[in-house]
Amino acid sequence: MAVERAQTGIPGLDELIQGGIPRGASVVVAGGTGTGKSIMAMEFIYNGALQFNEPGVFVTIETNKQNLLWDMENFNWDLKKMQDNSMLKIERLKFMPGADMEQQVLEQLKIIAKLVKSINAKRLVIDSTTALGIWISDKGVLRNTLFRFLNALKEIGCTTILTAETKGHFNEFSSFGVEEFVADAVIALYLVPPNRSIFVRKMRGTKHSKRIHPLDIDTNGLTIKPKDEILWQSLR
Ligand SMILES: Nc1ncnc2c1ncn2[C@@H]1O[C@H](COP(=O)(O)OP(=O)(O)OP(=O)(O)O)[C@@H](O)[C@H]1O
Ligand SMILES: [Mg+2]
Numbered sequence: 001m002a003v004e005r006a007q008t009g010i011p012g013l014d015e016l017i018q019g020g021i022p023r024g025a026s027v028v029v030a031g032g033t034g035t036g037k038s039i040m041a042m043e044f045i046y047n048g049a050l051q052f053n054e055p056g057v058f059v060t061i062e063t064n065k066q067n068l069l070w071d072m073e074n075f076n077w078d079l080k081k082m083q084d085n086s087m088l089k090i091e092r093l094k095f096m097p098g099a100d101m102e103q104q105v106l107e108q109l110k111i112i113a114k115l116v117k118s119i120n121a122k123r124l125v126i127d128s129t130t131a132l133g134i135w136i137s138d139k140g141v142l143r144n145t146l147f148r149f150l151n152a153l154k155e156i157g158c159t160t161i162l163t164a165e166t167k168g169h170f171n172e173f174s175s176f177g178v179e180e181f182v183a184d185a186v187i188a189l190y191l192v193p194p195n196r197s198i199f200v201r202k203m204r205g206t207k208h209s210k211r212i213h214p215l216d217i218d219t220n221g222l223t224i225k226p227k228d229e230i231l232w233q234s235l236r
Helices: 039-053 064-071 079-084 101-119 129-133 141-155
Strands: 026-031 056-058 088-092 121-126 160-167 183-192 193-203 212-218 221-226
Touching: 026 056, 026 141, 039 064, 039 079, 039 088, 039 121, 039 160, 056 101, 056 129, 064 079, 064 088, 079 141, 088 101, 101 121, 101 141, 129 141, 129 160, 141 160, 160 212
Parallel strands: 026 160, 026 183, 056 088, 056 121, 121 160
Antiparallel strands: 183 193, 193 212, 212 221
16 A cells, blocks of 8 residues: 655645655654754645644744744744634743653643644644753663654654754764654754765665765755755755
8 A cells, every 4th residue: 555645735745755745654854053944844844734724733842932933934934823712833842951750741742642632733843852851961872762652752743843953964863862763764864064865774665766866945945956966965
């Protein structure tokens, strides 16, 4: 049976991945700062609601809600209306530094599951997993907590994008070395002046492009050129 897919609606992306992300899969979108991770994640949610009638939940951990909306005000996206129509929920997760962080991280799962249920969301974003781990200093505990968090997140059943900040190296696909193994898919974004690009590193059940493709950002969001290629040597 063919894999059911959630179209991203991001111009050029779906044709790199056989039409979309396998429904229910979790995708790590990894990249250095400013490579377009948050924009891509929001566009995935926005298109889902607007074009495919799939409500979405956007969980932000690093910026506050107001900032995120302000960031996204740049774009031709009416997020306010979408929220009013219960097609979109934006939630900022808060942590109390010092308290039992593992416990706090795992407790957020309940909040996320509740949010998803409240609007019957089909798409979910966690932006970013890097921010989740930042308060846990012990590496072993951090990896274990993140592993449990990401696995439990899968049970929620949404098609999910998790962003992860890297130092921007070509062969780096997560912040803590856990995320890419738990996830079903990994997409890397790069910015090596003056070029932005995108690379699908893995996507289970999908015959995806193995090339690096040019990427642009403008007020409509991302545009990928699926027929053009950037040589990996230029990313080193
Ligand atoms: N309207 C726009 N037109 C063109 N480029 C834009 C526009 N708005 C933002 N950008 C580009 O997108 C970048 C921000 O993208 P985004 O916030 O998605 O990055 P990120 O990978 O999430 O970064 P971080 O790791 O800091 O969270 C900006 O630095 C800028 O280069
Ligand atoms: Mg971001």
